[in-house]
Amino acid sequence: MSETFSFDTLFKYSQAVTPYLEGRLKPTKVPSDSTEYSVEVINSQSNEQLPLLDSLPSITYGVPCSSDIKVLYDSIATVSPEAKQAYWLTRTWGLLCWQPLYLSFISIYACHGLPKIKDMTQDLREQFIAGYQFNDEEVRVDERNELIQVATTELHLLFDFYREEIGEWARIRPGFTNHLFADAILGCIVQFQQFQPEIQNSYFLEQAETWILAAGLPQNSLQGLTVNPETNKLHLVRTSCCLVYKCTGRKLCSDCPKLPENREMKVALKVT
Template structure:
């Protein structure tokens, strides 16, 4: 077993500890077989249609938002796990994802060498690789629909900041200032505006960071569902006792 294989085995273990849905494996390879295809425009369209059929009352904006969130959640989480648990990074642009009915869960890689570097360097590299991957997803959707870059950028910024809040929950030793510095690095890596950092608030109860999203996932439009805890539409998130973290550390 090579060193890269050991890195992948550790990655899969750490990922499953976050959620069983992050179930990774290495693809079996020979000199004769081809790598499995990434999510095709047809498979992404099927995912979108399945979501629409399950939640017809929610409407097209929800169907598209849900589709995009599902496409991106695993690659981002895998990048965070690799960088913060192993201080290294596989080529996340080569990730293969498993489409299930109305969901995407499970992923795989072909064995390859990892990049070892400082976390700031790895974050920049992850941004480059994931930007390329997400652009292929956006191009795929544009073959049968329409998805604007501005729309996906808001969702991505929220996803990155939410992962950092989760990171602080898992590693309480990470101070608010540390998380804010890393938020700057992640936003820079994707060429996203630094203004998104203002969505990180100090929770007056816990004194830890809390995210109030820029975008709404629109799940409340589904029958029987309500607003998420970090939704910008939620009245509690509009109260002034949630102080902007950037203001506190200025």
């Protein structure tokens, strides 16, 4: 483990971003002959006892999980039958990818290192994915751009694995998931600015380009990340639509490409 990287710090910052991003390290193995000992997972922030690991369904790279992801997909379909298959699949994909991507950003920018993102375990909950476990305490410490390159490589491997698992029961194209990947990266950049508002816009725009290039994703997605002249803050217009507006009572998101003002902004950018 790195002398400068702390998992406790990573878990602390993760919880500051969202309480759903609750992490842990893989617990010590219990001796096979122990009959009175039970493994308890302790929240590093509150010291509250959490459910036993074995009681939560989970997904880990390289471990067949197609049926588990299908259960998640079906639970989304059950609560939003009116939204149809495209939304169910988009939502499922977003849930699979959000924690690894958030943790990559937090690790690199706040903790100055990178654990083994690809090999993390994610906890499956009904209609959601929240909670994660690092199964190895190995951490890489390097220059930021090098860490970004490693992170995007690991994320691609992880997301390719998820796509293959989903592919057993649904058609999911790489082009579709790559657009979602690019949008998610840019969304993280916008959130990053919210935590560091004193940093100039140019820095965040540079970081966005670094991530997109490192990931080998469509560079035209960068056109959707601009500076709002009224707020002097970043504004994102996604390339893809999450389709949440198809759910009863939901509306278009503020960064949706279907939103009229965002359409007008894209037209204006093309003219200029």
